[in-house]
Amino acid sequence: MTDITSVSKIGKQVIAEVERAVVGKSELLQMMMATVLAGGHILLEDFPGLGKTLIARSFATALGLDFKRIQFTPDLLPGDITGGYIFNRTKNKFELRKGAVFANIVLADEINRASPKTQSALLEAMQEGQVTIEGETLTLPEPFLVLATQNPIEYEGTFPLPEAQLDRFMLKLKVGYPNLEEEKLILRRRRERKQDEIVLSQVTKAKQILSLRKAVETVHVDADLEGYIASLVGATRTDRRVAVGASPRGSLAFLKMSRANAALDGRDYITPDDIKRYAMPVMGHRVILQPEYWMSSSVTDDVVNDALQKTPVPVIK
Numbered sequence: 001m002t003d004i005t006s007v008s009k010i011g012k013q014v015i016a017e018v019e020r021a022v023v024g025k026s027e028l029l030q031m032m033m034a035t036v037l038a039g040g041h042i043l044l045e046d047f048p049g050l051g052k053t054l055i056a057r058s059f060a061t062a063l064g065l066d067f068k069r070i071q072f073t074p075d076l077l078p079g080d081i082t083g084g085y086i087f088n089r090t091k092n093k094f095e096l097r098k099g100a101v102f103a104n105i106v107l108a109d110e111i112n113r114a115s116p117k118t119q120s121a122l123l124e125a126m127q128e129g130q131v132t133i134e135g136e137t138l139t140l141p142e143p144f145l146v147l148a149t150q151n152p153i154e155y156e157g158t159f160p161l162p163e164a165q166l167d168r169f170m171l172k173l174k175v176g177y178p179n180l181e182e183e184k185l186i187l188r189r190r191r192e193r194k195q196d197e198i199v200l201s202q203v204t205k206a207k208q209i210l211s212l213r214k215a216v217e218t219v220h221v222d223a224d225l226e227g228y229i230a231s232l233v234g235a236t237r238t239d240r241r242v243a244v245g246a247s248p249r250g251s252l253a254f255l256k257m258s259r260a261n262a263a264l265d266g267r268d269y270i271t272p273d274d275i276k277r278y279a280m281p282v283m284g285h286r287v288i289l290q291p292e293y294w295m296s297s298s299v300t301d302d303v304v305n306d307a308l309q310k311t312p313v314p315v316i317k
Helices: 004-018 026-038 052-063 078-082 116-128 180-193 206-216 223-238 248-264 272-276 279-283 299-310
Strands: 042-045 067-071 083-088 093-098 105-109 130-133 136-139 145-150 171-173 242-244
Touching (some): 026 171, 026 206, 026 248, 052 105, 052 145, 078 083, 078 116, 083 130, 206 248, 223 272, 223 279, 248 272, 279 299
Parallel strands (some): 042 145, 067 105, 105 145
């Protein structure tokens, strides 16, 4: 049986392998690896050209998982994602042609460029791990992870994701621009490589990842820390600037992410810092502001930070 030490060791090996392709994003990669261990989906929001697709592809290679990419466009249809029945003339019958969603890691690239109807095609897959086509329910391969990228909402030609779908992403993360030294390192590595493609090695495989997730479930969570999570999420629901606060799914995301973070650090118990670290990624996209605050991008950050400051941190003996 896989133990916590193995989770930490293998997780760090995967991150180290991905860092051969991705420069200067250690914090981001650790959070993404923790999400893989927690069994959640990830939303990456940032401008084009910052390496979002490279990160997704590199993770798939290092994890040894089947990878499919869907480029979302305004004319993309739900059937293009899930697949459908195609008439085979030679056999004179309808045959199922599975869509790109049938993979371990699905990269939904620029997800907010497609219409809400197409975006919702992923809802059942993300929540239930299955797809219904023509009344027939088909199970998706395990593990199943949607890694979606989106351009900032203010970007031209985008459709905001429905709240129900946003809530199904365990984390929302930003990639950010590299600093000067990191950008110089990107250029030097490309020059020395003499090719665009970066060859990465497989560290683990699907069956082992499922075993790592079971080990994460053994991480101890003190009752006081469960109360701290509930209080943090509850604070977003009473803030006067908020129309709809974080849902119970947000509380569960806190629980799963803090456990995965502890396991990645080699601990079989969580601390308040494990919870605080994920406050913005877990709650930022789950908070819906009052209409008068929609035009201010910093208010959501203020709401989450206020919840952190006002909620008493339990002292574990």
